[in-house]
Amino acid sequence: MDDAVTECPSCHVAVASSEQFCEACGAELSPTVAVAEAVPSEASSQAIPAPQDLGVTAAICQTCGGEVISDGYCGTCGARAPTLRDHFTEQPAAWVAAVCDRGIRHPRNEDAVALAADDEPGSRAVIVVCDGVSSSIDSDVASLAAARAARDVLGSSRSQGMGTASSLVAAVIARLEAATDAASEAVLGVTHLAKVGAATGNPASCTFVAAVVERDLLVVGSVGDSRVYWLPDAGTAVALTVDDSFAQEQIASGVPRAEAETGPQSHAITRWLGVDTPNHSPTTATMTLAEPGWILVCSDGLWNYCSEAQDLATLVQKTSGGSPAAAEPLTLAGALVDWANAQGGQDNISVALARIQSLAPRSTREEA
Amino acid sequence: MADFTAEVYQNEFLPDGGTDVHAIVTVTCTGAGAAGQAGQGDAGEIVIVDTSGSMGEVNIRAAQQAAVAAIDQIIDGTWFAVIAGSHEARMAFPVGRGELIMVQMDNASRTAAKSAVSMFRADGGTAMGTWLTLAARVFSTVPSLAQKHAILLTDGENQHETPEKLTEAINGAKGRFQCDCRGVGSDWKVAEVRRIAQALMGTVDIIPSGAEMAETFETLMRQSMSRGVAAATLRVWAPQGAQVLFVRQVSPTVEDLTSRRQEVNALTGAFPTGSWGDESRDYHVAIRLAAKGIGQEQLAARVQLAVGDNVVAQGLVKAMWSSDDTLTTRINPEVAHYTGQTELADAIQEGLAAKAIGDDATATAKLGRAVQLAAETGNDEATAKLAKVVDIDDPNAGTVRLRRSVDKLDEMALDTASTKTTRVKK
Numbered sequence: 001m002d003d004a005v006t007e008c009p010s011c012h013v014a015v016a017s018s019e020q021f022c023e024a025c026g027a028e029l030s031p032t033v034a035v036a037e038a039v040p041s042e043a044s045s046q047a048i049p050a051p052q053d054l055g056v057t058a059a060i061c062q063t064c065g066g067e068v069i070s071d072g073y074c075g076t077c078g079a080r081a082p083t084l085r086d087h088f089t090e091q092p093a094a095w096v097a098a099v100c101d102r103g104i105r106h107p108r109n110e111d112a113v114a115l116a117a118d119d120e121p122g123s124r125a126v127i128v129v130c131d132g133v134s135s136s137i138d139s140d141v142a143s144l145a146a147a148r149a150a151r152d153v154l155g156s157s158r159s160q161g162m163g164t165a166s167s168l169v170a171a172v173i174a175r176l177e178a179a180t181d182a183a184s185e186a187v188l189g190v191t192h193l194a195k196v197g198a199a200t201g202n203p204a205s206c207t208f209v210a211a212v213v214e215r216d217l218l219v220v221g222s223v224g225d226s227r228v229y230w231l232p233d234a235g236t237a238v239a240l241t242v243d244d245s246f247a248q249e250q251i252a253s254g255v256p257r258a259e260a261e262t263g264p265q266s267h268a269i270t271r272w273l274g275v276d277t278p279n280h281s282p283t284t285a286t287m288t289l290a291e292p293g294w295i296l297v298c299s300d301g302l303w304n305y306c307s308e309a310q311d312l313a314t315l316v317q318k319t320s321g322g323s324p325a326a327a328e329p330l331t332l333a334g335a336l337v338d339w340a341n342a343q344g345g346q347d348n349i350s351v352a353l354a355r356i357q358s359l360a361p362r363s364t365r366e367e368a
Numbered sequence: 369m370a371d372f373t374a375e376v377y378q379n380e381f382l383p384d385g386g387t388d389v390h391a392i393v394t395v396t397c398t399g400a401g402a403a404g405q406a407g408q409g410d411a412g413e414i415v416i417v418d419t420s421g422s423m424g425e426v427n428i429r430a431a432q433q434a435a436v437a438a439i440d441q442i443i444d445g446t447w448f449a450v451i452a453g454s455h456e457a458r459m460a461f462p463v464g465r466g467e468l469i470m471v472q473m474d475n476a477s478r479t480a481a482k483s484a485v486s487m488f489r490a491d492g493g494t495a496m497g498t499w500l501t502l503a504a505r506v507f508s509t510v511p512s513l514a515q516k517h518a519i520l521l522t523d524g525e526n527q528h529e530t531p532e533k534l535t536e537a538i539n540g541a542k543g544r545f546q547c548d549c550r551g552v553g554s555d556w557k558v559a560e561v562r563r564i565a566q567a568l569m570g571t572v573d574i575i576p577s578g579a580e581m582a583e584t585f586e587t588l589m590r591q592s593m594s595r596g597v598a599a600a601t602l603r604v605w606a607p608q609g610a611q612v613l614f615v616r617q618v619s620p621t622v623e624d625l626t627s628r629r630q631e632v633n634a635l636t637g638a639f640p641t642g643s644w645g646d647e648s649r650d651y652h653v654a655i656r657l658a659a660k661g662i663g664q665e666q667l668a669a670r671v672q673l674a675v676g677d678n679v680v681a682q683g684l685v686k687a688m689w690s691s692d693d694t695l696t697t698r699i700n701p702e703v704a705h706y707t708g709q710t711e712l713a714d715a716i717q718e719g720l721a722a723k724a725i726g727d728d729a730t731a732t733a734k735l736g737r738a739v740q741l742a743a744e745t746g747n748d749e750a751t752a753k754l755a756k757v758v759d760i761d762d763p764n765a766g767t768v769r770l771r772r773s774v775d776k777l778d779e780m781a782l783d784t785a786s787t788k789t790t791r792v793k794k
Contacts, residue, residue, distance in 0.1 A: 064608075071670070071684060076635070078607030078657075078667035105663040107381075107688035135694045345663075 058082065085109055085140065089330060090352075093117035096125045097330035098352035099337045103301055104345030110134055110206070111299050111348035112144035116155030125213040126154040127352045129226045130183065130206040131299040133272060142190040142204035146183035146273055150210055153179040160214075169219065172212050173284050176221035180273075180282045183208050187273045205274025208282065209241060211297050213354055216289045221282030224269045225300055226350075229309050232293035233325050237313035240285045244271035261307055267300070289356050292325060294332075301349030302340050315339065329353045370400045370597045370644070372673050374683035377702035381688050381695040382659070388613065389655045389668040391685040392702040396648040401596030403643070404446055408598055408676075409514025412447040412470060413589065414503050414545070415439070416520040417460075418552075419452040423490040423523050427552060430578030431521060434585040435485040438519060439478060441589035446473045447510050450481060453520075454492030455528035457502035460484050470510050493528035496520070496564065497537030504541045515598035515643050516545035518568075519588050521581070523552045526560055534560070538567045546570050546642045548588050551784075552578060554776040558783040559721075566623065569642040574784045576777050597644035597675060604653060605636040605670040611656040612669075615639055618706040619650035621787040622713045638674065650791070652706050653685060662691045702792050705745055709789040712741040712750060716786035720757075720779060723770065732758075732770055740766030747790045753782040 058081055059068050066076030073080055086109050091097040096117040102109035110132030117125040130147040132139025157175050161167025191203040207224025218240070220228040225243040242248060246268040250260040260266060273280050294316060306312050319335045320327035333351040340349045378391035404411030415438050417431045435450060442448050447470040450461040461484035462471050471477045499520065507516045526534055541547075547568035549561045552575040565572035575584050602625070606612050615637075617623040629637035641649070655668045669685040690696055719734030735758050742750040743763040751763070756778040758768040 071667075071682070073667035073670075073684070074607075076608050078610070080665040080667065103663070105691060107663055107665040107690060134692060 085144075089334070090115045091330050093119050093121075093125070095121040095329060095355045095357070096127065096353070097328075097333050098127065098129075098297075098350065099330070099333040101301075101337045101341070101349045103348050104341055106134060106346075106348055108134075108140050109348050110140040110143055111301065111350040112140075112147040112206075113297075113350050113352050114144075114147035114151035115352065116151055117354070122213070122356050122358065123215060124158075125211075125354045126151055127211045127295070127297045127354060128154070128179070128183075129209050129297050129299055129350045129352055130273070131224065131226050131301075131348065131350070133205045133207075133269075133274070136202045136205045136274070138190050138204045139206055142187045142274075143206040145186035145190055146206055146208065149186040150179035150183040150208065153182045154210060154212055165217075168214065168217060169286055172214060172217070172219040173221070173286075176210055176212065176219060176282055176284055179210055180208055180221060180223065180280055184273045184277075184280045188275055191275050203275045205272045205277065207269060207299070208273050208280070209297060210282070211240075211295055211352075211354070213289075213295065213356075217286070218289055218295060219284060219286050221284040223277075223280050223282050224272050225267075227298055227300075227303055229296040229298075229312055230287060230289075230293060231296055231309070231313040231316055231324075232291045235291060235293075237309035238287075239309045240287060242283060243269070244283070245269045257307060261304075292357050294324060295354040295356065297350075297352040298336075299348060299350040301345075301347040302336060302351055304347060305340055305343040325357070327355075329355055369406075370675075370680075371398045372396065372600075372675075372681035374671060374673060374681040376671070376683040376685055377700055378685060379695075379698045379700040379703070380686040381690045381692070381698065383693075383696040384662055384689060384691060385659045386689065386696070387656050387659050389657060389685060389687050390700070390703045390707075391653050391669070391671075391683075392618065392700070392706055393651045393653060393671045393683045393685070394648055395602070395651065395673050395681060395683075397597060397644045398646050400594065400645045400647075402443055403515055403517075403593050403595050403598075404443065406596050406598070410445070410447055410510070410512045411443075411515040411593075411598070412507055412510060412513040412517070412545075413438075413442050413592065414449045414451060414470075414506060414516075414518040415585075416451045416453055416499050416503060416518055416547075417485075417488065418454075418494065418522045418524070419488050419490060420454045420492050420494045420524060421490050422494075422555065425490065427523060427578045427581075428488050428490045430552075430581045432485050432488050434521070434581040435488075436482050437582040437586040438589040439473075439481050439485070441586055441593055442473045442478075443593050444473050446593070447471065447513060448473055448477075448481070449506050450485060451499055451502055451506070452488060453494070453496065453499040453522075455495045455498075456492070457495075457498040459502070459506070460488070470506060494522065494524050494526055495529040495533075496522060496526050496560075497529050497534040500537045500541040500547070500564070500568075503547075504544045507545050515595070517592045517595075517643070518545055518547045519585060519592075520547050520549045520564065521552065521575075521585075522549070522556050522561060524555045525557050534563075538564055542567050543640070548572075548592075550575050550581075550584060550588075551780075552576075552581060554780055558780055562784075569640065571621065572784050574777065574780050576781070591645065592643075595643040595645040600641050600644055600673055600675045600680075601630075601638040602641050602651060603632060603636055603638050603670075603672040603674050603679065605672070606655050607657070607667065608635060609658055610668070612637065613654035613656055614652070616652040616710065617641070617649060618652045618710060619648070619789045619791055622710050622789060623787070625651075641673075650702075650706065650789075652703070652710070655685065657687055660687075660689050662689050664689050705792045706789065708741050708745040709747065712738055712745065712747065713786045713789075715741060716750070716754070716782060720783050720786075723779075728770055732768060735770070736766035736768040738766075739763050739768050745790065746793055749785065749788065749790070750782075753778070753785055757782055 061074035063079035064077040098113040130143040132143035161171040209222040209226035452460040548570040715738035723731035
C-alpha cells in the first residue's frame with residue numbers, strides 16, 4: 001500500500017499519511033489515508049445491542065407467562081421483557097472481558113462498556129466504561145454511544161511515538177484525550193437528538209473511564225467516578241484513578257473514605273461528559289506492569305460495595321476460588337457482578353477485566 | 369391517506385409503593401383530506417335551524433343567511449338536508465317526495481336548498497329532542513354514509529318537551545351523528561345545549577348576535593368538510609389487574625370519555641373520538657397499578673388510535689419504581705397543566721351554577737379558584753372572560769368579588785368557553 005509521507009503540523013516531523021497521531025509528539029493528525037488495519041473488536045461489537053435496538057430476549061413473559069408484544073412489554077401484565085441492553089457481555093480476546101448489568105434497584109441499565117483487544121495475551125487492549133447519570137434523560141443511550149465512540153478511537157490508533165518510553169506515553173495520552181473528545185461528542189449528539197433533555201435541564205450525561213494496555217504500559221484516563229484498579233496476584237493493589245466527586249473532595253480534606261463515600265452527597269460527581277459539564281478533559285495516570293495480576297475497570301455499581309483496592313483484591317481472590325491467576329476473565333467478571341447484585345444491586349454494575357499473565361515488554365529504545 | 373402519530377408526556381418514575389400513573393398523549397393527524405373523499409364511505413351533513421316564534425324577523429333572516437353560508441361550504445357529492453325546528457321538526461329540504469331522504473350536493477340541489485331556506489318563518493315553540501330524532505332518522509336513510517355531522521342552532525330554552533323527553537332523544541341520537549351546537553342571544557340554557565353537544569361529540573358555543581351567525585356557520589361547515597377521517601377511536605390497553613381511573617380529552621376542549629368505554633377485549637377499551645381533520649388532540653390517561661418493587665418497570669397503558677380495526681398510532685405509558693427522589697418527585701409539566709385546566713373548567717361551571725341559584729359564597733370561592741387556575745396555567749382567554757363576571761383583587765391568591773351587574777351574554781360566554789383549554793407553553 002502506498003503510504004505517502006506528510007508532516008506533523010505540531011512538530012514538523014515526517015509522518016505517514018495514514019497515522020492519526022504524530023509518532024514524535026503525539027499530536028492528533030488528520031489521516032488522509034484510511035488505516036489499513038482492521039479495528040480488532042469489529043466482530044465482537046456486532047453482537048452488542050445498538051442503543052436504538054434494544055432487542056427483547058424472550059417471547060414469553062417471565063412474570064406471568066403471557067405473550068411479549070413487539071413493543072417489548074407483556075400483552076397481559078405489562079411487565080417489561082428483559083433486553084440485551086439490561087445485561088450484555090463483551091470478550092474481544094480470551095484475556096479481556098466485561099459484563100454490564102442493570103443491577104436490581106434501577107429500572108434501566110445506564111452503564112455501558114466497550115472493549116477492544118489483540119489476541120496475543122497481554123499485548124494490547126482498550127477498555128472503556130461509562131456510567132449514565134440516572135437523573136438525566138436518555139443516559140442509557142448516551143453512555144453506550146460514548147463508550148463505543150471512545151473504544152473506536154482508541155482501538156483504531158496504534159501510534160507508538162518515536163519508540164521511546166516517554167513518547168509512547170505521550171502518544172497514548174493523546175489518544176485518550178481524543179477518545180474522551182469523541183465520547184463527549186457522542187453524548188452531545190444524544191442530547192441534540194433528544195431536545196427535550198436540554199429543555200428540561202436534564203441533558204444526557206455520563207462518566208468516562210478508559211484503560212489502555214500497550215504491553216507492559218498501562219495508561220488510564222477518567223472523568224467522573226468510574227474507576228481503574230490494578231490488582232496484582234501478589235503485592236499491593238492500587239486504585240489508579242481519582243474520582244471527580246464530592247466524596248473525593250471530602251476525602252482530600254481529611255474525611256475518612258468510608259465516611260465520605262456513604263454520606264448524603266457521596267454520589268454527586270463534579271465532572272462528567274455532557275453539555276453542562278465544567279470540562280471533560282480526562283485525568284490520566286500511567287503505570288508499568290511488572291508482575292501478573294488483573295486490571296479491573298468498573299462503575300460504582302461494584303465499588304460501592306468494595307471501594308478499597310486491597311478489599312477488591314481480596315474479593316477477586318475469594319471470587320476466583322483462591323486462584324486468581326487461573327480465573328477466566330468473563331467468568332470472573334460475571335461472578336463479581338453477581339456478588340454486587342447479592343449485596344443489593346443498588347446501581348447498574350459494570351465490571352471489565354484484563355488478565356496480565358506473562359509479561360511482554362514492549363520493544364523500546366533506551367531513552368537518550 | 370391520513371397519518372397519525374402519538375406522543376406521550378409523563379413522569380414514568382413512581383416512588384416505592386406508588387400506584388397511580390398519569391400521562392398526556394398527544395395524537396396528531398396529518399393528510400386527512402376532505403370529508404367523504406377517502407373512499408371509506410360518504411359524508412352527510414344536516415343543518416338544523418331553530419325557526420321558533422322567538423327568533424323573530426331579524427334572527428330568522430340571519431338564520432337564513434347562515435344556512436346559505438353553510439350550504440355553500442358543503443362539497444359537491446356530500447349528502448345533505450335542512451331541518452327547520454320548532455315545537456316539532458320539519459324537513460325544510462329536500463321535501464315533497466313523501467319520505468325522509470337526503471340528496472347529494474350539486475348545483476341544482478344547492479340552488480333548491482337555498483330557495484327552501486328562504487321560506488323559513490318564525491313560528492311555534494322549541495322541542496330540540498324532536499329535531500335530533502328527525503335528524504337521526506334522516507341520516508339513516510342513506511346507508512353509504514360513514515361520516516354524519518349536523519349543525520344545530522337554537523335561540524331559546526327547550527320549553528315544549530320535558531327534560532326526560534330530551535334525554536330520550538339524545539340517547540336515541542348518540543353514536544348516530546356528531547352535532548356542533550350554537551345558541552344565539554341570551555335566552556337559551558348553556559347546560560341544556562352542552563348536554564346535547566357532549567353526547568353527540570360536538571362543540572357548544574354562543575353567538576352573541578344574529579349578525580355573527582353566517583360567519584359561524586361557514587366556519588363550522590368548512591371545518592367539518594376538512595375532516596377526511598370519518599371516525600376514529602382511542603383505544604386504551606391497561607394490564608391485567610390495573611384500573612383505568614379516567615380517560616379524558618383535554619385539548620382542544622375538556623371532555624371526560626371514561627363512561628364512553630366500549631370493550632375491545634378484557635384489557636382494552638375503545639373510546640369514540642368522532643371524525644378527524646388535520647389537527648392535534650391531547651388525552652389525559654390515568655391508570656392505577658399494583659405497586660411493584662424498586663427497579664421494576666412495566667407498561668401502564670398502550671394508548672392507540674384506531675381507524676376501523678386498524679391501529680394507526682400508539683403511545684406507551686410506562687411505570688418504573690425508583691428510590692431516587694429526584695426522579696419520582698418530578699412533576700410532568702403537561703400533566704400538571706391539563707390537571708389545572710380540567711379543574712378550571714369545573715370551577716367555572718360550578719361557580720356559575722352556584723351564582724345562578726344565589727349561593728354567592730360558593731360562587732365567589734369557585735370563581736376565585738378559577739381565576740387562580742387561569743393565571744397559573746396561562747389561560748388568558750379564560751382570565752379575560754372571568755374578569756367580566758368577577759372583580760379580580762388578586763389573581764394569584766384567587767381573591768375575587770362577584771360583580772353586581774353582569775351582562776348575561778358575558779356570563780354565558782364564560783360558561784361555553786369553560787372547557788376550552790390552552791396548550792402547554794414550550
